[in-house]
Amino acid sequence: MAKTSRFDLRRAVHARIRKRMRGTAARPRLAVFRSIMNISVQIIDDDRGATLASAASLDASIVGKYGGNIAAAREVGKLIAARALDAGIQKVVFDRGGFAYHGRVKALADAAREAGLEF
Secondary structure: OOOOOHHHHHHHHHHHHHHHOOOOOOOOEEEEEEOOOOEEEEEEEOOOOEEEEEEEOOOOOOOOOOOOOHHHHHHHHHHHHHHHHHOOOOEOEEEOOOOOOOOHHHHHHHHHHHOOOEO
16 A cells, blocks of 8 residues: 655645635635645635735745744735735634644734734
């Protein structure tokens, strides 16, 4: 039997989560992606298939300061909350993307909550 990679396991967890989770116009989905070097987040309306706002540790205001660590995740959380509030979005559904709610993912979520997003 072939060994299952961590990538495949994360994809399976994400698929299981996404079966039950859907972003709507009233409450879009806050989707997180964490790579080894960076972290990015999008606010998605699944009904329209449209990205309403996005932020990443590669944004010009963040890229030179932190890299992809927990401090960068906090800054990305603050940035996405500010962009969401500018777009008139206050409530979202949090999609951790199959990643553990720990470390950078948790730091991003906590910073977004502190900056005004509700989830």
